[in-house]
Amino acid sequence: MGEIITITSGKGGVGKSTTVANIATAMAQEGKKVIAIDFDIGLRNLDMLLGLENRIVYDVVDVMEGNCNLSQAVINDKNTKGLFFLPASQTKDKNILNVEKIEKLLNELKGIYDYILVDSPAGIESGFEHSVYLADRALVVTTPEVSAVRDADRVIGIIDAKSLKAKNGEEVEKHVIINRLKPELVERGDMLAIDDVLQILSLPLIGVVPDDEKVVSATNRGEPVVLNKESRSGEAYRRIAKRVMGEEVEFMDLNEKKSLGKLLKGLFR
Amino acid sequence: MSLMGKLFGKEQGSASVARDRLMVTLAKERASNAFPYMEEMKRDIIEVIKKYTKVKDVTITTDKNQDIDFIEIDVALGK
Numbered sequence: 001m002g003e004i005i006t007i008t009s010g011k012g013g014v015g016k017s018t019t020v021a022n023i024a025t026a027m028a029q030e031g032k033k034v035i036a037i038d039f040d041i042g043l044r045n046l047d048m049l050l051g052l053e054n055r056i057v058y059d060v061v062d063v064m065e066g067n068c069n070l071s072q073a074v075i076n077d078k079n080t081k082g083l084f085f086l087p088a089s090q091t092k093d094k095n096i097l098n099v100e101k102i103e104k105l106l107n108e109l110k111g112i113y114d115y116i117l118v119d120s121p122a123g124i125e126s127g128f129e130h131s132v133y134l135a136d137r138a139l140v141v142t143t144p145e146v147s148a149v150r151d152a153d154r155v156i157g158i159i160d161a162k163s164l165k166a167k168n169g170e171e172v173e174k175h176v177i178i179n180r181l182k183p184e185l186v187e188r189g190d191m192l193a194i195d196d197v198l199q200i201l202s203l204p205l206i207g208v209v210p211d212d213e214k215v216v217s218a219t220n221r222g223e224p225v226v227l228n229k230e231s232r233s234g235e236a237y238r239r240i241a242k243r244v245m246g247e248e249v250e251f252m253d254l255n256e257k258k259s260l261g262k263l264l265k266g267l268f269r
Numbered sequence: 270m271s272l273m274g275k276l277f278g279k280e281q282g283s284a285s286v287a288r289d290r291l292m293v294t295l296a297k298e299r300a301s302n303a304f305p306y307m308e309e310m311k312r313d314i315i316e317v318i319k320k321y322t323k324v325k326d327v328t329i330t331t332d333k334n335q336d337i338d339f340i341e342i343d344v345a346l347g348k
Protein backbone atom coordinates (compact mmCIF):
# COMPACT_ATOMS: atom_id res chain seq x y z
CA MET A 1 0.00 0.00 0.00
CA GLY A 2 1.23 3.45 -0.91
CA GLU A 3 1.95 6.13 1.62
CA ILE A 4 0.16 9.48 1.53
CA ILE A 5 2.46 12.39 2.31
CA THR A 6 1.00 15.87 2.55
CA ILE A 7 3.29 18.83 2.02
CA THR A 8 1.85 21.80 3.82
CA SER A 9 2.60 25.18 5.40
CA GLY A 10 0.91 27.97 7.27
CA LYS A 11 2.06 30.82 5.10
CA GLY A 12 1.86 30.79 1.32
CA GLY A 13 4.83 31.09 -0.99
CA VAL A 14 7.29 29.27 1.28
CA GLY A 15 8.04 26.52 -1.24
CA LYS A 16 5.46 23.74 -0.90
CA SER A 17 4.91 23.19 -4.61
CA THR A 18 8.64 23.37 -5.30
CA THR A 19 9.17 20.77 -2.59
CA VAL A 20 6.52 18.44 -4.02
CA ALA A 21 7.91 18.68 -7.56
CA ASN A 22 11.45 17.97 -6.40
CA ILE A 23 10.83 15.25 -3.86
CA ALA A 24 8.47 13.46 -6.24
CA THR A 25 11.05 13.61 -9.01
CA ALA A 26 13.84 12.41 -6.73
CA MET A 27 11.79 9.49 -5.42
CA ALA A 28 10.89 8.41 -8.94
CA GLN A 29 14.58 8.61 -9.87
CA GLU A 30 15.20 6.19 -7.02
CA GLY A 31 12.90 3.75 -8.75
CA LYS A 32 9.67 4.39 -6.87
CA LYS A 33 6.29 4.82 -8.47
CA VAL A 34 5.16 8.27 -7.41
CA ILE A 35 2.20 10.52 -8.04
CA ALA A 36 2.15 14.23 -7.24
CA ILE A 37 -1.32 15.69 -6.72
CA ASP A 38 -2.10 19.38 -6.77
CA PHE A 39 -4.77 19.99 -4.15
CA ASP A 40 -4.52 23.74 -4.36
CA ILE A 41 -7.89 23.91 -6.08
CA GLY A 42 -8.36 27.13 -8.02
CA LEU A 43 -4.65 27.98 -7.96
CA ARG A 44 -3.03 25.42 -10.18
CA ASN A 45 0.77 25.67 -10.26
CA LEU A 46 2.46 22.33 -9.77
CA ASP A 47 1.89 21.71 -13.50
CA MET A 48 4.18 24.62 -14.37
CA LEU A 49 6.90 23.44 -11.99
CA LEU A 50 6.89 20.04 -13.66
CA GLY A 51 6.58 21.52 -17.14
CA LEU A 52 3.35 19.63 -17.78
CA GLU A 53 0.94 22.51 -18.22
CA ASN A 54 0.29 21.73 -21.88
CA ARG A 55 -0.70 18.15 -21.26
CA ILE A 56 -3.62 18.71 -18.96
CA VAL A 57 -6.95 17.41 -20.19
CA TYR A 58 -8.78 16.44 -17.01
CA ASP A 59 -8.10 17.40 -13.41
CA VAL A 60 -8.51 15.99 -9.92
CA VAL A 61 -12.05 17.32 -9.56
CA ASP A 62 -13.05 15.70 -12.87
CA VAL A 63 -11.89 12.37 -11.46
CA MET A 64 -13.77 12.82 -8.22
CA GLU A 65 -16.90 13.95 -9.99
CA GLY A 66 -16.73 10.98 -12.31
CA ASN A 67 -16.30 13.06 -15.48
CA CYS A 68 -13.43 10.81 -16.48
CA ASN A 69 -11.45 7.77 -15.33
CA LEU A 70 -8.39 8.13 -13.17
CA SER A 71 -6.18 6.94 -16.01
CA GLN A 72 -7.51 9.64 -18.32
CA ALA A 73 -6.54 12.39 -15.91
CA VAL A 74 -3.13 11.14 -14.75
CA ILE A 75 -0.23 12.59 -16.72
CA ASN A 76 3.13 10.84 -17.22
CA ASP A 77 6.05 13.09 -16.42
CA LYS A 78 8.14 14.02 -19.43
CA ASN A 79 11.55 13.77 -17.75
CA THR A 80 11.28 11.10 -15.13
CA LYS A 81 10.06 7.54 -15.49
CA GLY A 82 7.84 6.44 -12.65
CA LEU A 83 6.59 9.96 -11.94
CA PHE A 84 2.94 10.83 -12.47
CA PHE A 85 0.92 13.96 -11.94
CA LEU A 86 -2.69 14.79 -11.21
CA PRO A 87 -3.48 18.48 -11.74
CA ALA A 88 -5.65 20.79 -9.67
CA SER A 89 -8.77 22.14 -11.16
CA GLN A 90 -8.51 25.78 -12.04
CA THR A 91 -12.05 26.81 -12.61
CA LYS A 92 -13.99 24.96 -10.00
CA ASP A 93 -14.81 26.14 -6.55
CA LYS A 94 -12.66 24.48 -3.91
CA ASN A 95 -15.70 23.69 -1.79
CA ILE A 96 -16.57 21.13 -4.42
CA LEU A 97 -14.29 18.59 -2.74
CA ASN A 98 -15.86 16.33 -0.21
CA VAL A 99 -14.36 13.85 2.16
CA GLU A 100 -15.95 10.70 0.74
CA LYS A 101 -14.79 11.44 -2.79
CA ILE A 102 -11.29 12.30 -1.63
CA GLU A 103 -11.13 9.12 0.39
CA LYS A 104 -12.21 7.04 -2.59
CA LEU A 105 -9.66 8.65 -4.90
CA LEU A 106 -6.75 8.46 -2.49
CA ASN A 107 -7.48 4.86 -1.58
CA GLU A 108 -7.47 3.98 -5.25
CA LEU A 109 -4.11 5.75 -5.68
CA LYS A 110 -2.69 3.90 -2.67
CA GLY A 111 -3.22 0.67 -4.53
CA ILE A 112 -1.25 1.89 -7.55
CA TYR A 113 1.61 4.10 -6.34
CA ASP A 114 4.34 3.76 -3.70
CA TYR A 115 4.11 7.41 -2.71
CA ILE A 116 1.27 9.88 -3.08
CA LEU A 117 2.54 13.42 -2.56
CA VAL A 118 -0.21 15.93 -1.88
CA ASP A 119 0.52 19.62 -2.55
CA SER A 120 -1.69 21.38 -0.06
CA PRO A 121 -2.94 24.95 -0.16
CA ALA A 122 -1.53 27.29 2.49
CA GLY A 123 -3.39 28.17 5.63
CA ILE A 124 -6.15 26.41 7.39
CA GLU A 125 -9.23 26.73 5.22
CA SER A 126 -11.21 23.86 3.74
CA GLY A 127 -8.61 22.91 1.15
CA PHE A 128 -6.09 22.38 3.89
CA GLU A 129 -8.42 20.11 5.84
CA HIS A 130 -9.01 17.98 2.80
CA SER A 131 -5.37 17.60 2.03
CA VAL A 132 -4.42 16.43 5.52
CA TYR A 133 -7.48 14.28 6.18
CA LEU A 134 -5.96 11.05 4.87
CA ALA A 135 -2.29 11.88 5.33
CA ASP A 136 -0.03 9.19 6.76
CA ARG A 137 2.58 11.82 7.32
CA ALA A 138 3.06 15.52 6.84
CA LEU A 139 6.03 17.61 5.81
CA VAL A 140 5.63 21.17 7.06
CA VAL A 141 7.58 23.65 4.97
CA THR A 142 8.72 26.94 6.45
CA THR A 143 11.27 29.60 5.70
CA PRO A 144 13.37 30.86 8.62
CA GLU A 145 11.25 33.99 9.02
CA VAL A 146 9.03 35.05 11.87
CA SER A 147 5.72 35.08 10.01
CA ALA A 148 6.33 31.75 8.28
CA VAL A 149 7.40 30.05 11.53
CA ARG A 150 4.47 31.49 13.43
CA ASP A 151 1.98 30.23 10.84
CA ALA A 152 3.75 26.86 10.68
CA ASP A 153 3.21 26.50 14.41
CA ARG A 154 -0.49 27.10 14.00
CA VAL A 155 -0.78 24.51 11.23
CA ILE A 156 1.19 21.90 13.16
CA GLY A 157 -1.27 22.36 15.99
CA ILE A 158 -4.28 21.47 13.86
CA ILE A 159 -2.96 18.71 11.57
CA ASP A 160 -3.96 16.02 14.03
CA ALA A 161 -7.31 17.66 14.67
CA LYS A 162 -8.13 17.29 10.97
CA SER A 163 -6.69 13.87 10.33
CA LEU A 164 -8.44 10.52 10.14
CA LYS A 165 -5.35 8.78 11.45
CA ALA A 166 -5.48 10.89 14.61
CA LYS A 167 -9.20 10.17 15.02
CA ASN A 168 -8.28 6.49 15.07
CA GLY A 169 -5.83 7.09 17.89
CA GLU A 170 -2.68 7.22 15.81
CA GLU A 171 -0.56 10.24 15.11
CA VAL A 172 0.34 11.77 11.77
CA GLU A 173 4.12 11.67 11.54
CA LYS A 174 5.29 15.26 11.14
CA HIS A 175 8.59 16.73 10.02
CA VAL A 176 9.87 20.18 9.22
CA ILE A 177 11.57 21.29 6.02
CA ILE A 178 13.39 24.58 6.35
CA ASN A 179 13.51 26.21 2.94
CA ARG A 180 15.44 29.15 1.54
CA LEU A 181 18.06 29.22 4.26
CA LYS A 182 20.81 31.76 3.68
CA PRO A 183 23.88 30.51 5.56
CA GLU A 184 25.67 33.88 5.37
CA LEU A 185 22.76 35.59 7.09
CA VAL A 186 22.59 32.92 9.77
CA GLU A 187 26.32 33.24 10.29
CA ARG A 188 25.91 36.97 10.77
CA GLY A 189 23.10 36.43 13.25
CA ASP A 190 20.51 38.00 10.97
CA MET A 191 18.48 34.92 10.13
CA LEU A 192 16.91 32.34 12.43
CA ALA A 193 19.21 29.32 12.55
CA ILE A 194 18.07 25.75 11.98
CA ASP A 195 18.15 25.00 15.70
CA ASP A 196 16.11 28.09 16.51
CA VAL A 197 13.34 27.01 14.17
CA LEU A 198 13.33 23.43 15.44
CA GLN A 199 13.31 24.50 19.03
CA ILE A 200 10.38 26.80 18.45
CA LEU A 201 8.33 24.30 16.46
CA SER A 202 9.47 21.27 18.47
CA LEU A 203 9.30 18.92 15.52
CA PRO A 204 12.07 16.81 13.98
CA LEU A 205 13.87 18.09 10.92
CA ILE A 206 13.84 16.20 7.65
CA GLY A 207 15.88 18.63 5.61
CA VAL A 208 17.17 22.11 4.94
CA VAL A 209 17.14 23.62 1.46
CA PRO A 210 19.38 26.60 0.78
CA ASP A 211 18.08 29.65 -1.01
CA ASP A 212 19.23 29.03 -4.55
CA GLU A 213 18.85 30.97 -7.79
CA LYS A 214 18.87 27.67 -9.63
CA VAL A 215 15.40 27.02 -8.24
CA VAL A 216 14.18 30.04 -10.17
CA SER A 217 15.76 29.01 -13.47
CA ALA A 218 14.54 25.44 -12.97
CA THR A 219 11.03 26.76 -12.44
CA ASN A 220 11.32 28.91 -15.57
CA ARG A 221 12.14 25.81 -17.58
CA GLY A 222 9.64 23.54 -15.92
CA GLU A 223 12.38 21.14 -14.89
CA PRO A 224 12.67 20.56 -11.13
CA VAL A 225 16.07 21.54 -9.77
CA VAL A 226 16.85 17.95 -8.67
CA LEU A 227 17.40 17.19 -12.35
CA ASN A 228 20.41 19.48 -12.13
CA LYS A 229 23.04 17.30 -10.48
CA GLU A 230 25.29 20.26 -9.74
CA SER A 231 22.80 22.31 -7.77
CA ARG A 232 22.98 22.57 -3.98
CA SER A 233 19.22 22.86 -3.61
CA GLY A 234 18.77 19.82 -5.83
CA GLU A 235 21.13 17.84 -3.62
CA ALA A 236 19.16 18.97 -0.57
CA TYR A 237 15.89 17.78 -2.10
CA ARG A 238 17.46 14.49 -3.12
CA ARG A 239 18.54 13.86 0.45
CA ILE A 240 15.11 14.76 1.80
CA ALA A 241 13.52 12.29 -0.62
CA LYS A 242 15.83 9.55 0.61
CA ARG A 243 15.05 10.32 4.24
CA VAL A 244 11.34 10.20 3.51
CA MET A 245 11.95 6.77 1.97
CA GLY A 246 13.53 5.69 5.24
CA GLU A 247 17.22 5.98 4.41
CA GLU A 248 19.62 7.59 6.82
CA VAL A 249 21.40 10.38 5.02
CA GLU A 250 23.85 12.87 6.42
CA PHE A 251 22.76 16.49 6.54
CA MET A 252 24.52 18.77 4.07
CA ASP A 253 27.04 21.31 5.26
CA LEU A 254 25.51 24.47 3.89
CA ASN A 255 28.52 26.60 4.77
CA GLU A 256 30.76 24.97 2.22
CA LYS A 257 31.92 28.13 0.55
CA LYS A 258 34.00 29.03 3.59
CA SER A 259 36.87 31.37 2.90
CA LEU A 260 40.17 31.00 4.71
CA GLY A 261 39.23 33.97 6.85
CA LYS A 262 36.04 32.30 7.95
CA LEU A 263 37.85 29.03 8.62
CA LEU A 264 40.31 30.86 10.87
CA LYS A 265 37.51 32.63 12.63
CA GLY A 266 35.89 29.24 13.17
CA LEU A 267 38.90 28.22 15.23
CA PHE A 268 38.01 30.76 17.85
CA ARG A 269 34.45 29.55 18.44
CA MET B 270 28.07 34.30 18.41
CA SER B 271 31.72 33.43 18.06
CA LEU B 272 34.27 34.16 20.74
CA MET B 273 35.82 36.78 18.47
CA GLY B 274 32.45 38.44 18.13
CA LYS B 275 32.07 38.52 21.90
CA LEU B 276 35.58 39.82 22.46
CA PHE B 277 35.07 42.69 20.08
CA GLY B 278 31.63 43.44 21.42
CA LYS B 279 29.86 42.71 18.13
CA GLU B 280 26.23 43.70 18.30
CA GLN B 281 23.65 40.92 18.53
CA GLY B 282 22.00 40.11 15.24
CA SER B 283 18.30 40.44 14.52
CA ALA B 284 17.85 36.66 14.62
CA SER B 285 17.94 36.59 18.41
CA VAL B 286 15.25 39.26 18.50
CA ALA B 287 13.17 37.18 16.08
CA ARG B 288 13.60 34.13 18.28
CA ASP B 289 12.55 35.92 21.43
CA ARG B 290 9.52 37.52 19.81
CA LEU B 291 8.40 34.19 18.38
CA MET B 292 8.74 32.38 21.69
CA VAL B 293 6.59 34.94 23.47
CA THR B 294 3.95 35.20 20.75
CA LEU B 295 3.65 31.47 20.20
CA ALA B 296 3.36 30.76 23.90
CA LYS B 297 0.29 32.99 23.96
CA GLU B 298 -1.17 31.72 20.71
CA ARG B 299 -0.75 28.07 21.58
CA ALA B 300 -2.74 28.52 24.75
CA SER B 301 -5.66 30.03 22.89
CA ASN B 302 -5.44 27.67 19.91
CA ALA B 303 -5.44 24.56 22.03
CA PHE B 304 -9.12 24.91 22.92
CA PRO B 305 -10.90 26.77 20.16
CA TYR B 306 -14.35 26.39 21.72
CA MET B 307 -13.56 27.83 25.12
CA GLU B 308 -16.26 30.50 25.17
CA GLU B 309 -19.00 28.00 24.35
CA MET B 310 -17.73 25.65 27.02
CA LYS B 311 -17.73 28.44 29.56
CA ARG B 312 -21.34 29.26 28.76
CA ASP B 313 -22.35 25.61 29.13
CA ILE B 314 -20.57 25.24 32.45
CA ILE B 315 -22.34 28.29 33.83
CA GLU B 316 -25.67 26.83 32.76
CA VAL B 317 -24.96 23.55 34.54
CA ILE B 318 -23.78 25.13 37.79
CA LYS B 319 -26.76 27.46 37.84
CA LYS B 320 -29.01 24.43 38.23
CA TYR B 321 -27.48 23.69 41.62
CA THR B 322 -26.16 26.93 43.04
CA LYS B 323 -25.50 30.57 42.40
CA VAL B 324 -22.68 31.44 40.06
CA LYS B 325 -21.09 34.80 39.53
CA ASP B 326 -18.38 33.96 37.07
CA VAL B 327 -16.37 31.14 35.60
CA THR B 328 -12.74 31.55 34.67
CA ILE B 329 -11.01 28.94 32.55
CA THR B 330 -7.27 28.85 32.26
CA THR B 331 -5.13 26.42 30.31
CA ASP B 332 -1.79 25.01 31.22
CA LYS B 333 0.67 22.50 29.94
CA ASN B 334 2.91 20.30 32.00
CA GLN B 335 5.28 18.09 30.03
CA ASP B 336 2.97 16.30 27.62
CA ILE B 337 -0.29 16.83 29.44
CA ASP B 338 -2.68 19.69 28.80
CA PHE B 339 -4.70 21.00 31.70
CA ILE B 340 -7.64 23.28 32.00
CA GLU B 341 -8.47 24.88 35.31
CA ILE B 342 -12.00 25.96 35.95
CA ASP B 343 -12.56 28.52 38.67
CA VAL B 344 -16.09 29.14 39.72
CA ALA B 345 -16.87 32.29 41.67
CA LEU B 346 -20.14 31.78 43.51
CA GLY B 347 -22.18 34.85 44.26
CA LYS B 348 -22.86 35.96 47.83
Ligand SMILES: Nc1ncnc2c1ncn2[C@@H]1O[C@H](COP(=O)(O)OP(=O)(O)O)[C@@H](O)[C@H]1O
Binds near residue numbers: 016209
Ligand atom coordinates in the same frame (compact mmCIF):
# COMPACT_ATOMS: atom_id res chain seq x y z
N1 LIG C 1 15.11 27.06 -2.17
C1 LIG C 1 14.66 28.09 -2.91
N2 LIG C 1 15.52 29.02 -3.39
C2 LIG C 1 15.07 30.05 -4.13
N3 LIG C 1 13.78 30.25 -4.45
C3 LIG C 1 12.86 29.37 -4.00
C4 LIG C 1 13.25 28.25 -3.21
N4 LIG C 1 12.13 27.54 -2.91
C5 LIG C 1 11.09 28.20 -3.49
N5 LIG C 1 11.52 29.30 -4.14
C6 LIG C 1 10.67 30.26 -4.87
O1 LIG C 1 9.67 30.75 -4.00
C7 LIG C 1 8.45 30.95 -4.69
C8 LIG C 1 7.31 30.22 -4.02
O2 LIG C 1 7.51 28.81 -4.12
P1 LIG C 1 6.29 27.79 -4.23
O3 LIG C 1 6.89 26.42 -4.24
O4 LIG C 1 5.38 28.16 -5.33
O5 LIG C 1 5.59 28.06 -2.83
P2 LIG C 1 4.16 27.58 -2.29
O6 LIG C 1 3.75 26.38 -3.07
O7 LIG C 1 4.41 27.29 -0.84
O8 LIG C 1 3.24 28.73 -2.46
C9 LIG C 1 8.69 30.50 -6.12
O9 LIG C 1 8.94 31.64 -6.90
C10 LIG C 1 9.91 29.62 -6.02
O10 LIG C 1 10.67 29.62 -7.20
Ligand SMILES: [Mg+2]
Binds near residue numbers: 016017040
Ligand atom coordinates in the same frame (compact mmCIF):
# COMPACT_ATOMS: atom_id res chain seq x y z
MG1 LIG D 1 1.89 26.09 -4.19
